[in-house]
Each structure stands twice: as C-alpha cells, then as structure tokens.
Amino acid sequence: MDTGAEISPDIDVEKEKYAIRMSLRDYDDEIEAKVTIDDAETFCKWMAAFQMASRGKAAGSTGHNEEVRACRMYLEMQRVDKRETASLVGHYVPHRILKKKSISKIAAQVLKFHGTLDRQSILDSKLAYIRVWEGLQDFGLSYFIIRFAGFRTKDELLGVAYNRLIRLDPATHAHLTTWRYSTMRTWDINWEIKEMRVDHEDGNFSFTCSSADLKVLHEFIGGYIFMSMRKDVHEPTNAESFFKLTGGWEA
Numbered sequence: 403m404d405t406g407a408e409i410s411p412d413i414d415v416e417k418e419k420y421a422i423r424m425s426l427r428d429y430d431d432e433i434e435a436k437v438t439i440d441d442a443e444t445f446c447k448w449m450a451a452f453q454m455a456s457r458g459k460a461a462g463s464t465g466h467n468e469e470v471r472a473c474r475m476y477l478e479m480q481r482v483d484k485r486e487t488a489s490l491v492g493h494y495v496p497h498r499i500l501k502k503k504s505i506s507k508i509a510a511q512v513l514k515f516h517g518t519l520d521r522q523s524i525l526d527s528k529l530a531y532i533r534v535w536e537g538l539q540d541f542g543l544s545y546f547i548i549r550f551a552g553f554r555t556k557d558e559l560l561g562v563a564y565n566r567l568i569r570l571d572p573a574t575h576a577h578l579t580t581w582r583y584s585t586m587r588t589w590d591i592n593w594e595i596k597e598m599r600v601d602h603e604d605g606n607f608s609f610t611c612s613s614a615d616l617k618v619l620h621e622f623i624g625g626y627i628f629m630s631m632r633k634d635v636h637e638p639t640n641a642e643s644f645f646k647l648t649g650g651w652e653a
Contacts, residue, residue, distance in 0.1 A: 409452045411510065412436065413445070415477060420445035422452060443561055476510055522574035540575065543568070544622055547613035551597070557612070560620045565630065567600075591620055624648035 410567075418440060426433040439445040450469035454460065482627070491509050492500065502507065535541060543561040550558060560569035560624040569579040585603040592599065596616045599608045611619050624647035 408450070409456050410512040411445075411449060411473075411476070413477070415442075418442075422449055424452065440472075442477055445479065446470050449473045545570075545613075546611050546619055548611050551608040551610075558609075560609070560611075562619065562626070564626045567623075583623075583630060589623065591616060621648045 408457050412421040412423045413443065414420060418441075420439045421615060422437045422445070423434045424437070437448065439448055447470055450473055451464055453469050454463065454466055459465065465498070491505055491512060494512050495508055515602070540561065541571065543563050546560045546562065548558050548560045550646075557572065559570045559572045561570050565583055567581045568577055569574065571578055581600065581602050581604065587601040587603065589598065589600045593616075596612075597608050597610050598616060600606065610616070625644075628644050628647045
C-alpha cells in the first residue's frame with residue numbers, strides 16, 4: 403500500500419456491519435476500495451494493519467498493538483449512547499466544533515491521536531502537546547472584557563499577547579483589530595476613573611475593564627513591554643524599569 407493512502411472505517415455497530423474504505427493513488431488514477439469484515443475483533447486488527455501500512459510500516463512493527471487498542475476504544479464509543487459519546491468528546495473538543503461536525507468522526511480522530519501518544523514517553527507527549535498548543539492562533543492570549551469610551555453599554559473582548567493588543571469578536575473570537583506595542587506611542591491609566599488610554603499610530607482610544615481590576619491589565623502590558631526591551635535574557639534585571647512599567651499606580 404502506498405504511503406499516504408486514506409483509510410476510514412465504515413461501520414454500523416448495532417447491525418454488526420464492519421468495513422474499511424480505502425482511497426489509493428495509482429500514478430494519476432485514484433482507486434477506491436472497500437473491505438468487508440465479519441466481526442469486530444478482526445476489523446480492529448485489519449484496520450490497525452491498514453493504518454500502519456498507510457504510514458509505510460509493517461503490520462507487526464512497533465505501534466501495531468496501540469493501533470488495535472485505539473480501534474477497540476473507537477468501537478466501544480459507538481456502542482454507548484450518543485449523549486454519552488458527546489460528553490466524552492466534549493472533554494477534548496469545544497462545543498462550537500461539535501455542533502458543526504459529526505461526533506463519531508471527531509471521536510475517531512481523538513482516538514487515533516491518542517493511539518500515537520501511546521508510543522511516546524510522558525515527556526515526549528508533553529512536548530508534543532506544547533508544540534500543538536503554541537501553533538494555535540490564540541496561543542498566549544489573555545482575555546479581558548472591556549468597554550471603549552463612547553460605547554459604555556457595549557462589552558468588547560480584548561486579547562493581550564506578548565507583542566500586541568487584539569480586539570476580538572466575543573462570539574467567534576475572530577480578530578477584528580490589532581495594535582502592536584512596537585507602534586504604540588504612549589499608554590497611561592487614569593486611576594481615579596480607572597480608564598486606560600492608548601496613543602497608537604492607527605489612532606487613539608480609551609477603555610475601562612469590567613472583568614478584572616485594571617491593575618491586572620496594566621501588569622500584563624507593562625510586563626510584556628519590559629520583556630520585549632530585554633535584548634539578552636541573561637543580563638541583570640533592571641528592577642526600577644520593571645516596577646515603573648508594571649506598578650504605575652504606586653508612582
């Protein structure tokens with residue numbers, strides 16, 4: 403079997419029907435194939451073998467048993483109530499995604515990924531998790547509910563990252579406006595009315611924060627700006643500069 407072939411289960415557990423669909427590429431032609439299997443255990447063994455072959459590995463090589471176990475778990479999830487399956491998958495996938503895609507397909511993907519982690523050490527699994535986390539669009543964002551001056555009755559969502567402020571859509575988290583610290587002229591806070599003012603190349607704006615004390619937001623932004631100013635992480639920390647940026651209300 404060619405590496406990269408698409409393998410997918412085609413089953414109905416209640417009717418005890420088990421099959422494996424394959425999409426193979428032969429030069430410029432795409433070949434569709436279906437293998438029908440009599441029982442669940444044989445299905446799991448063949449499914450695991452095909453999955454290994456699609457990655458260029460022999461059926462008996464390292465990781466085959468983990469693939470079989472993941473397939474058994476997948477079948478077991480098909481046997482439980484759909485609400486229970488949704489609850490299990492809900493631990494790994496946001497509910498907004500569950501509403502858009504088939505729960506059974508998501509469950510299969512979750513179990514398939516778990517099968518790959520079974521072959522890794524705890525440390526390697528944690529590092530893989532961190533790499534995936536860092537690759538997310540909103541990695542490192544801290545969220546605050548704010549209200550811009552002039553729109554006191556409308557809640558907005560502000561994301562604070564290590565290099566920018568982001569105004570997001572509260573419902574979809576889509577990025578609407580970005581203000582980078584590198585193009586921020588000045589920023590200050592009126593502690594009497596607890597309002598933050600930003601003078602940016604793209605314009606000026608002010609806002610209040612309703613989800614946290616403004617001191618917290620001040621510390622986030624000041625801390626990130628301080629870290630961006632450090633050229634060498636091994637150089638001694640300038641305590642005076644740090645406290646000036648993060649503790650402005652004490653000035």
